[in-house]
Amino acid sequence: MSATTADFKPFTRQQMAQRAAADIPEGWYVNLGIGIPTLIADFVPLDREVIFHSENGVLGMGPAPEKDKIEPWLINAGKQYVTMRAGGSFCHHADSFAMIRGHHLDLCVLGAFQVADNGDIANWATSENDTAPAVGGAMDLAAGAKRLWVLMEHTTKDGQAKLVSKCTYPLTAPGAVKRVYTNLATIDVTPRGFVVTSMAPGLSFDDLQARTDAKLHLA
Amino acid sequence: MSATTADFKPFTRQQMAQRAAADIPEGWYVNLGIGIPTLIADFVPLDREVIFHSENGVLGMGPAPEKDKIEPWLINAGKQYVTMRAGGSFCHHADSFAMIRGHHLDLCVLGAFQVADNGDIANWATSENDTAPAVGGAMDLAAGAKRLWVLMEHTTKDGQAKLVSKCTYPLTAPGAVKRVYTNLATIDVTPRGFVVTSMAPGLSFDDLQARTDAKLHLA
């Protein structure tokens, strides 16, 4: 990303995750996508009970296990070892996706390649001609969760906007995203389009707009 | 039924059930409808392992309990107390009907008002204008089981044929019945129509045909 326009401090990945975590109330059922979204769990204190779901039939995940306490049969959808909180439960894949597709999850947080200001999300393939794209559970989550948030860098490594007026990559779901947390801002997706609710310290609205393809609005 | 034509001994209900029971091989998963079909279980010896299913999520039922050994939570679809064999299991209604509708039951035996020689069965309502007919699981069983047998009296109490060329009562399922056990005969439903495979002692084929609306064939 070009840093010519201003002297500001982008949020780190941990800060992005922390900000999203702060917005999750107790009692929500939440699925965290592979990658940065997974970090969110680290910033939800255990005494604020948020129930984390994983596609592979795990409900009520706790933090990663200590190395000597790994349960070999206890992994999440990212194939990482996890722990189970008191109150957790296991189910099979059809039941697990019934939770997702039946609108029982309060929230899903995914990474994305692009988000459009009508809520479209593209996060599974970077070309119409991708030879063997891997969709996993992303389409189920995007179409099924009550709310979809995206956690991603504001632009690509070479400075291309990821918040766009129209996705150029193949869609994961149309009109699904409700909020985006980036390293530069928090942005709600509303009937008006993208509405900026907070920005990285030192960043101006114009700076943010310059890094964004779609038109931004102030809250 | 008129008994003027011959000197013969109709099968008792117990004998009807016994004949059907004798035709059930070990290892079959079987649902027995409410009424006479339920008697079949009494004639399958416990050492010939037949696994009985009930719509309310019970698989692997054993005989009725002794009075002082009733489990109040353990009933069958007829709301009778039952026992559980070693190897039995419980499931919920959607899973129980997945067994039925997904063609996992080897056999269902139902009672019926009428069976036609194309395999149509009518067993849930006696008039098109029945005010509040009760279907229960009959349509699921008739459409879903791998085989449907019927156990019923050969005629109504006032001598009307129940084995007909066309059902006049509302159907439970078209073309579903494979075999009928009556108090007079055992009859297979084949592409040729009704084929008689055995008759009550002393009964002639003509006697049987006289009590049957549809044309009968000999095996």
Added chain:
Amino acid sequence: MINKIVQTMAEAMEGIKDGSIVLLGGFGAVGQPNALIDGLIEQGAKNLTVACNNAGTGRIGLARLMDLGRVSKIICSFPRSSDPVVFETLYREGKIELEIVPQGTLAERMRAAGAGVPAFFTATGVGTKMAVGKEHREIDGRTYILEKALKGDVALVEAWEADRWGNLTYKQAGRNFNPVMAMAADCTIVQTQHVRELGELNPDHVVTPGIFVDRVLHVPYGDPSGF
């Protein structure tokens, strides 16, 4: 701290609106949420659509709710349960609407609602009165009809054990429609024989995970054969 366990019937019943679709668990007297049905009678919501396997027995429970004129429609597979006197009188007098649904289709329609499936094809009912007016389609050589999901505003469920997250187990044939209805309603209210500490239920043995449950009331009523 998440705590779905409510202390009073009034809390359990709070907010049930007139005109709601109410899913009632149980099969026969087993797994039937009798206390919650009495609570609903007390609560007062009317013009209800009730989905239940039967249409009430005698003059208590669901039959009483109907007798009080609070049920405008019943969706069930078997209205001829033992002693269905209240239903039959109301039905004869045209005071209650009846939708008969094959038992497996009833279960599958609710499971579909819970799983985000708005409609599905089934062979059950093809060639019968149940298929009249429904979309027919031949798939791989067999004819099927299209059935729609049945979603509840409220489900009343009976469980054997529950914890404060709403995880449930059932006892034997008491499971029946309960887990299916729990996942099919916007607000699932449970009466449970036993309350367990969080973590007491084995995660491999939970049948209804708490995600499908909103409120839990402890009703240690004992033996269903008394009903």
Added chain:
Amino acid sequence: MINKIVQTMAEAMEGIKDGSIVLLGGFGAVGQPNALIDGLIEQGAKNLTVACNNAGTGRIGLARLMDLGRVSKIICSFPRSSDPVVFETLYREGKIELEIVPQGTLAERMRAAGAGVPAFFTATGVGTKMAVGKEHREIDGRTYILEKALKGDVALVEAWEADRWGNLTYKQAGRNFNPVMAMAADCTIVQTQHVRELGELNPDHVVTPGIFVDRVLHVPYGDPSGF
């Protein structure tokens, strides 16, 4: 006496035909029937269609089966598992057909096959490449696509416990696709860590009832992290 427990891998694999649709349980290395996959490699059936969440890892198991040219088509949600070298090579060379299915649709299509539902509507994939060529329908204000049941000729499943009637339990996340695949195939073959006496499994805790199981082989392999 019913005894679904077989003594040898050859018995477990008997009769699997060329051209079969094979459902492979497991998610990552957990709950994956590794011994049965090796048995299938040995058995020799070819021109297989394999449904599995992933498309094989490294050069063992499913990857080896593909490497031997025995898989003509793979149906999966995530062909980019760790080290999918065999799949990617075959796919680039046009030697294997790929059907990408969203993970939940994959699970639901198999559950549908097991439950006698030939097709169902779903919102997953609407507005994406997955919906191209599929029937669209608006139901109660939302657009859905029609998906068809996915039935297997054979399912290979891993269980934690099994008895001679074929009742199964699973351990933790080892459950995953296994119970769904068990109900979706004509012939379900299980490898189990533990064999239990009939009656040892609590009827309330059985996850896959024996009605969905055809053959059980005792393979006490231990810890999946070794794979």
